Amino acid sequence: MGDKIATRDAYGKALLRLGAENPDVVVLDADLSKSTKTAGFAKEYPDRFFQMGIAEADMISTAAGLATAGKIPFASTFAVFAAGRAYDQVRNSVGYPHLNVKIAATHAGITVGEDGASHQMIEDITLMRAIPGMVVLSPADAVETEQLVYAAARYQGPVYIRLGREPLNVIFPTDYQPEIGKAVTLREGDAATVCATGVMTEKALIAAEQLAQAGIQIKVLNIHTIKPLDEAAIIVAARATGAIVTAEEHNFMGGLSGAVAEVVVRNAPVPMEFVAVQDRFGQSGKPAVLMEEYGLTAEAIVNAVKKVIDRK
Amino acid sequence: MLSEAKLSELKEKARQLRADILRMLAAAGSGHPGGSLSAADLLAYLYFYKMRHDPGNPNWRERDRFVLSKGHAAPVLYAALAEAGYFPKTDLDSLRKFGSHLQGHPDMKRTPGVEFSTGSLGQGLSAANGMALAARLDGIDNRVYVLLGDGECEEGQVWEAAMTSVHYRLNRLTAFLDYNRLQIDGNVEDVISFKDPGSRFKSFGWNVLECDGxxxxxxxxxxxxxxxxxxxxxxxxxxxxxxxxVSFMENQAGWHGMAPKIEERDEGLKELGF
Known part of the structure; x- marks a missing residue:
């Protein structure tokens, strides 16, 4: 593990390469380009950057219009505005006509920190995955982010990419090649499976190490694609380990927890536990303090694994 | 300049579109006649005179675009597209029926010639801006047209988009406002005091013109x-x-979203000279 890098920074870096490689890539932002890290693209490719002002609804429908003419628009703002405020535009202007728009939403989850609940998006996975045909990506580190941004650009259709504000450890090697729709097994074990996404993936690995020291070997699946979900990998894991814990920086309702549960109950019913926000809004505070308060820690995953094993 | 011959041809097209609107809505049993009939002359002008388009090649890259932002007026768009030859006129009878490509509101993925899926009001001008921006990047000299409803201008996104059109100086974009002064719940000005759209758009930096629609x-x-x-x-x-x-539909908010019965259709067709 080297320096910490925020997934939003990796997104900004990926945009620069996409800008150089593909003249059809365009970027839109709603007055947050320094925070969403689209500012680098704006400087390098000013003709292909569209500042839309604080008007997220307009930004999303404009991106849709650009996509009808063959452009590959990346529209960025905070997750709370992209998926929340502009939900109807994402649904009707982008999702329904299945246009080739990429929504790269930063500042997802409670690790936004001090800005508080108004800016801490904990329901975007639920909203976005409920739109038919929408791909929902939730990378766990900078390497995975960069590769998934390239994959999103190659994919034909709408994609929502969930990114964070906080710098994270890099957990994947530089030659890592994630594939949209394919879960990644980070650790094998037979006592239980942890399905983790985003910032929780690293915590799942730490939890797995702690559990191993106590003689409990768990499987860790990194779910970078929440939709289309790798159902086969989850069914195999449920059957092999007999218990599943999900871990996400998001409300459990309809999030990764809901998505995995939908697969498990229909195919391989096993006990499940959810390490997730328990249906309450965030609040101001340092990200690490909030992650403790909302039970989004390696320790919480360890406890959930023990609990789910007891229920087997 | 329009020649006399062209003008009478366009008037005849508008009469045809109105008749088709009545016929398809009566067959559908639901839908929006009022705001379709009010836009028939504009669509006749655009689709049979003004616009650069090719019904045989709906995806022609350099075509002009028309976005029906007030998507509930789908019947007038479908009538124009069928009349232009994008699909057979007999399809119009399938409006709103299961399995038809003619959805209750325009669906760009199903209907050839429909440039954008609309229905949720307020989104069409934004999309039209995106089309105009893309054309500028590609060096295509086409034009983008968008039709807004007056009631639709109550949506905040219209004004977000109005700022964008001006900010990016989209001089190949023309918006039309179907200023018929009625919406579902009554007079636009009674519903929410939306007055004087011209001065509002002017204050946003638009070049505003006005005429008998x-x-x-x-x-x-x-x-x-x-x-x-x-x-x-x-x-x-x-x-x-x-x-x-159609005299009994004119200036009646009740005809915003109600289909004519068969006898009402026939009465309307008779008035139109059919």
Missing amino acids: HDIVAIDQAMTAAEEYKEGPSLIILRTVKGKG
């Missing part, structure tokens, strides 16, 4: 003036009558 010559003159203005986008306010051409 049922006078094709006047529409053409306004369009010529819009094309001469190079500094940014133009809005043409079309003074229209909701339900135009």
